[in-house]
Amino acid sequence: MSKIDIETGYLNRANHFIDGRWQAADGQQRRELVNPYDESGFGSVALGTAEDVDAAVKAARAALPSWSALPRHQRAKWCYAIAEALKEKAELLARLESLNVGSPISFSRMAHAQVAVAITASYGEFLERGGHDEVIGNSRVVREPIGVVGAIAAWNYPLMLLLGKAIPAIAAGCTVVAKPSEVTPLTSMVVADVLQEVGLPAGVINIVNGDGPTVGEALVNHRGVDMVSFTGSTAVGRRIMANAATQVKKVALELGGKSATVVLDDAPLEQAVRGAVRGAYPNAGQTCIALSRLIVPGNLIDQALDIAADEAGRFIAGDPMDERTTLGPLAFAGHHQRVAEYIRLGQREATLIAGGEGLPDGVERGFFVKPTVFGRVDPQARIAQEEIFGPVLSVIAAGSEEQAIDIANGTIYGLNGAVWSADPERAVRAARRMQCGKVDINGGGFNLDAPAGGFKQSGIGRERGHYALEEYMEVKSLQFADADLARASALE
Known part of the structure; x- marks a missing residue:
């Protein structure tokens, strides 16, 4: 090519x-x-x-x-x-x-x-x-x-x-x-x-x-x-x-952004978590609105981590020109090195659930990063506070809806967000409390004519x-x- x-x-x-x-x-x-x-x-x-x-x-x-x-x-x-x-x-x-x-x-x-x-x-x-x-x-x-x-x-x-x-x-x-x-x-x-x-x-x-x-x-x-x-x-x-x-x-x-998906306790957990993982990895995570934090009820954390690991494992790394590829490389060497350093940091700060260091299966070269999930992340950890800009998701447990919103708002950023709930009105109430320019409700789609910022x-x-x-x-x-x-x- x-x-x-x-x-x-x-x-x-x-x-x-x-x-x-x-x-x-x-x-x-x-x-x-x-x-x-x-x-x-x-x-x-x-x-x-x-x-x-x-x-x-x-x-x-x-x-x-x-x-x-x-x-x-x-x-x-x-x-x-x-x-x-x-x-x-x-x-x-x-x-x-x-x-x-x-x-x-x-x-x-x-x-x-x-x-x-x-x-x-x-x-x-x-x-x-x-x-x-x-x-x-x-x-x-x-x-x-x-x-x-x-x-x-x-x-x-x-x-x-x-x-x-x-x-x-x-x-x-x-x-x-x-x-x-x-x-x-x-x-x-x-x-x-x-x-x-x-x-x-x-x-x-x-x-x-x-x-x-x-x-x-x-x-x-x-x-x-x-x-x-x-x-x-x-x-x-x-x-x-x-x-x-x-x-x-x-x-x-x-x-920059450090956008959060908030999963409320009545949400369809599997649909929400899989959607959150997909929202974290577009363009290999090199997306300012990437949903790089997933906040779930504490009593559902183990289930959420299993689902997230499974969804991360479905991404196919390979030649960007191959129609089967769903995870491409990072754009340049310096950025690849930066994301790799964050993954090493994450292994010290949290529990590695999927991915980690090294090349993904099936590739032997290139600026690739494994689709990575960290679990039980402290909301104040660097991987939860700083923009990584790669396919790295931090999963955070919250004890209540109030705490989940506080965690979502607890960074210097406020670009994007997502909320999942079985009750659309409850989801909207939560979304209105999130300090960001756009919030996706229950997997809401991209709207070209709506404002972004x-x-x-x-x-x-x-x-x-x-x-x-x-x-x-x-x-x-x-x-x-x-x-x-x-x-x-x-x-x-």
Whole structure:
């Protein structure tokens, strides 16, 4: 697969997409790209410079006046055109994510490619529904694009995260400078090809490859950038906030998570525990909303651990391109080493129920981690408090519903959660007490149009749906002499 992809030219061209065309990198530094399945190198990507960022920001600022002036229905047509072109390349996008990230191909098709296409098309639909100014007495409240957006995407869902920022931003009338992760940049190159193919006006979306300390910081600190949207670790999010604060620049942050599944004492235990295990391991656990803690009634802990171990054992590790694979490798060597260190720590802090150190059965190389379950974990243990970002589940016993909720809320994070109960109303009451941006009730499914984001140190702002559009807009009040004039003013 890697040779086929290299022949498509994604790694043998100029390295930044600026002002509607591919441009050579200002600097000469590059980062090798490694296939996480077999650890072979298959190309490299440019590490851009502050000068590359400056050129991209200038292009975005030049494009802003005409783009922001486009009527909503015209911006909707661009969203649809980009979505349709991405859809035609969906299989390529999925295979590139499997090659670069290590995701099983079935997962890549669904969670990487299909979701990215759906996100893009959804903003055409939101724009077609029209904007609604609000009249308050003699004032009309309008929303206007914030300006140039710096969009910094994480390495675990490269395509979805990049489009999940860039598309609502341009739908709102903003222009964008995007920085993909230097670890997993391949699908961003396909996105650039698509933008050229559909003829998106030059400068509306620019893509600069590079690392965080150079390109990321230059983007955050650039005075021509009006807002920064970032997905990644809480530590980096704090730094972005601090840098942006020097210019009082708006930020939207989706950061770390240590999300909990709370199983109440009347829940269908087997269904709940199996669902929790599956919720802990998507994308080999490299998912910010992964349900990495399972909180169960203390009197059911032994049964829960047996079920969890059985479910963990059903995952099949192997070649991401194999349709049978359900557990791929971690994305890169440094992260693999970090997760392995947490597993060693967990063996000192808790009881190992399944998995542990070493490679899974059936694989001989690659950045793989066994699907791991720790039992009888102290809620204050490091493996229960810190984001591991791998296929590692901590099972915690609670003596009551009250204690279960306290444990669920007892971390610095608040991104995701889940509740299981035979009584839906009881589940909702518990969910309302959980301090997180989203809670799945009895296995509730993913909703593309619903908002996603964090409480506490899991972030600021919301992505997806019309909530994301609002993130990229400023609110302005127009004051009229009387209420009749406010209602009669003809504004889009």
